[in-house]
Amino acid sequence: MSLPRPELDPGHAAALAARVTARAAREGLVAATYAIVDSPVGRLVAVVTPVGLARLAYEDFDGGVDAVLDDVAARLSPAIVEGPLDDLRRELEEYFAGRRRAFGLPIDWALVRTPFTQGVLRATVAIPFGATSTYRDIAAAAGSPAAFRATGNALGSNPIPIVVPCHRVLGSGGRFGGYTGGVGRKRALLAIEGAMLAL
Amino acid sequence: MSAVTTGLPPFQRFLDAHAGDVLRYLVASVGRHDADDAFQETFIAALRAYPRLRKDSNLRAWVLTIAHNKALDHHRARARRPVPVAEIHDRADPAAADGADGIDASGEHWERVRALPPRQREVLTLRYAADLTHAEIALALQCTEAAARRAAADGLKTLRKELPDVPAPA
Numbered sequence: 126m127s128l129p130r131p132e133l134d135p136g137h138a139a140a141l142a143a144r145v146t147a148r149a150a151r152e153g154l155v156a157a158t159y160a161i162v163d164s165p166v167g168r169l170v171a172v173v174t175p176v177g178l179a180r181l182a183y184e185d186f187d188g189g190v191d192a193v194l195d196d197v198a199a200r201l202s203p204a205i206v207e208g209p210l211d212d213l214r215r216e217l218e219e220y221f222a223g224r225r226r227a228f229g230l231p232i233d234w235a236l237v238r239t240p241f242t243q244g245v246l247r248a249t250v251a252i253p254f255g256a257t258s259t260y261r262d263i264a265a266a267a268g269s270p271a272a273f274r275a276t277g278n279a280l281g282s283n284p285i286p287i288v289v290p291c292h293r294v295l296g297s298g299g300r301f302g303g304y305t306g307g308v309g310r311k312r313a314l315l316a317i318e319g320a321m322l323a324l
Numbered sequence: 325m326s327a328v329t330t331g332l333p334p335f336q337r338f339l340d341a342h343a344g345d346v347l348r349y350l351v352a353s354v355g356r357h358d359a360d361d362a363f364q365e366t367f368i369a370a371l372r373a374y375p376r377l378r379k380d381s382n383l384r385a386w387v388l389t390i391a392h393n394k395a396l397d398h399h400r401a402r403a404r405r406p407v408p409v410a411e412i413h414d415r416a417d418p419a420a421a422d423g424a425d426g427i428d429a430s431g432e433h434w435e436r437v438r439a440l441p442p443r444q445r446e447v448l449t450l451r452y453a454a455d456l457t458h459a460e461i462a463l464a465l466q467c468t469e470a471a472a473r474r475a476a477a478d479g480l481k482t483l484r485k486e487l488p489d490v491p492a493p494a
Contacts, residue, residue: 127491128433128452128483131351138343141360145339145367154371155335191337199331204375206336 146206156202159194160210165221165317166310169287171213172197172205177231178213181285183306201235220287223317226254228288236284244268245279252293255318259297273297281305287314331379335371338383343367345384345454346391352434352453353395353445362398366391388454389464392446399442436486437479444479447472 149155157179162169170193172180179201182193198205212230219225232250237243248266252258258266263280264273280291286305292314296302304311332338346366350359370387377386437448443465450461458476462469483490 128437128448130453130455131348131356131431131434133344133347133351138347138363139340141347141363142339142343142367145364145371146336148364148368149371152368154368156375159334159336194334194337195331198334202375203332203334203338204371205334206339 146208149206150208154204155206156204157197158206158208158210159197160208160214161190162210162214162217164217166287166306166313169217170194171210171217172201173208173210173213173230174201174233174235176233176235178228178285178288179233179236181288183286183310186306197236217287221317223319230288232285232289238282239279241267241269241272241275242279242282245276246283246285246289246291249280249283249291249294250289252290254290255320257293257295257315257320259295260302261297263294277302290314293318293320332374332377332381332383335374338370338374338387339367342384342387346387349388349391349449349454350395352437353392353449354398355435355438356431358398362391362394365394365397369394382460385456385460385464388450388456388460391454392450392464395449396446399445433483433487433490436483440479440482443467443475444482447475448479448483451476 146155150158153175157172157174159170159172161184162171166183168184170180170182170184170187170190171178172194180193180197184190184193187193187196194205216225216228216230220228234243234246237246244267245263248263249258251266260273260276260280261270264270264276267276269275280294281303283289283291283305286292292304292311294302301308301311333341343363347359347363350362350366354362366387370390373390377383434449434453437445439445440448446465447461450456450464451458456464458469458472461472465472480490
């Protein structure tokens, strides 16, 4: 036998832990805050740094919440806590309800691997709500007109789908093209935006 | 995007995994009343150091060592100031020792442990409230494993005179 371990009130440790994360965020001790956000296209894992939105992952498409956060921890910093992220939640909610055409939250490009990819994603951000573009046009807008295949790969590695609207980029010659969360989601997002598709 | 899983877990997961153990240890070592503040200090200090921590660290022993240092701060500060009258009253009042204010039956054991000489108190709380091994305790206290075992045995010997169900030295 041993000295009895002290008993704890149920939920007390969790309540204290929540106080730690709130204080940590207030005192600027965290590198990023994350939240799980329900949406009409499935659960999303959002990661926001002091710079802006760095990651928006489709939970089922990126290996689950833990895998997404492990990746961010390894590439950005492990000082990551859960938080409310109310502004982002509201903006996403408005977007999915068709009431928001542009996102106000700044973007943090920290998880974008190469300058080329960043150029492609920046060109993609410029495609307006409800409009579409092509890999070829985005390659040209990113300054590398010949690199439209690499552009497809760059869009496929988009760490911030929906907000960086890679779903608005289609193949040339009437092809729909792939999507980082599956083509069903690409179709759903374009439908929310009322994009005119001849497909 | 391909996942990289070789690094430290996100701090939130680390916090969730060890919050209960750290709180249990602090309740034993500083008492229920002061455990909440010590818990805050422990995890805020852990967060400050976390990004520079070695990836292969024993996270549980690491955070309990930080908790131990916060408990030490608490005991040093306490030794420098007189015990408030209200606190003496609390301790003498058996009604305050169970039930309503969340103090359980094990409270008496740990109150007696807190009255032991510092090294014995430290070893017994780390061994039986934090469930660290003697080797981990020796690291936390920067003493030898033999010294940790001796302090535990001495502490338990004193406790056995006062309490019926205290274990024989391990």
